[in-house]
Amino acid sequence: MAATYTALPPSVMQDEPCPHALRQAARAPQALAQSEAVCRAQRVRLTPIRRKVLETLYATHRPLGAYEIAERLTPPGGRMAPITVYRALDFLIEQGLAHRLASQNAYIASFHMASAPGTTAFLICEACGGVDEASSTELTHAVNALLHRDGFAPRIKLLEISGRCAHCGGGAISRA
Numbered sequence: 223m224a225a226t227y228t229a230l231p232p233s234v235m236q237d238e239p240c241p242h243a244l245r246q247a248a249r250a251p252q253a254l255a256q257s258e259a260v261c262r263a264q265r266v267r268l269t270p271i272r273r274k275v276l277e278t279l280y281a282t283h284r285p286l287g288a289y290e291i292a293e294r295l296t297p298p299g300g301r302m303a304p305i306t307v308y309r310a311l312d313f314l315i316e317q318g319l320a321h322r323l324a325s326q327n328a329y330i331a332s333f334h335m336a337s338a339p340g341t342t343a344f345l346i347c348e349a350c351g352g353v354d355e356a357s358s359t360e361l362t363h364a365v366n367a368l369l370h371r372d373g374f375a376p377r378i379k380l381l382e383i384s385g386r387c388a389h390c391g392g393g394a395i396s397r398a
């Protein structure tokens with residue numbers, strides 16, 4: 223049965239349980255509580271709309287576009303303006319609670335808000351839509367050395383790598 227899923231583009235797939243989905247469901251409540259703590263510590267307000275957008279991001283393991291978020295938050299018979307969602311997303315990104323994946327034009331909730339501000343690589347699976355956050359001191363050092371050499375002042379240090387996760391059959395490919 224699993225084979226029929228992978229034939230579909232991610233946008234068509236439902237949130238069927240892949241390891242990413244299970245992990246997301248398991249850690250979402252704690253991450254949401256942690257986000258609230260971050261806002262309290264920063265003395266910024268997690269308003270109802272900001273919270274709803276964050277909850278929507280935590281409710282799935284796939285990156286969501288702003289319009290998709292607006293759609294999920296629209297009450298029956300109501301309307302949610304995308305600008306409202308964009309404003310909430312700006313706030314969440316500013317606070318380090320969410321990230322924008324430029325290659326996907328979509329957003330994901332952060333799970334490493336408390337960790338040191340190093341370089342993070344987002345491993346984006348094109349089959350199941352799952353996104354893994356990977357970082358290491360070696361990666362951070364290597365990127366810092368490159369930036370230093372070029373005298374480049376980074377605003378966002380975020381790498382995006384698209385492909386296939388181990389679960390979807392990526393592990394066997396390319397060790398070159």
Ligand SMILES: [Zn+2]
Binds near residue numbers: 240241242243350
């Ligand atoms: Zn997955």
Ligand SMILES: [Zn+2]
Binds near residue numbers: 348349350352
């Ligand atoms: Zn995958």
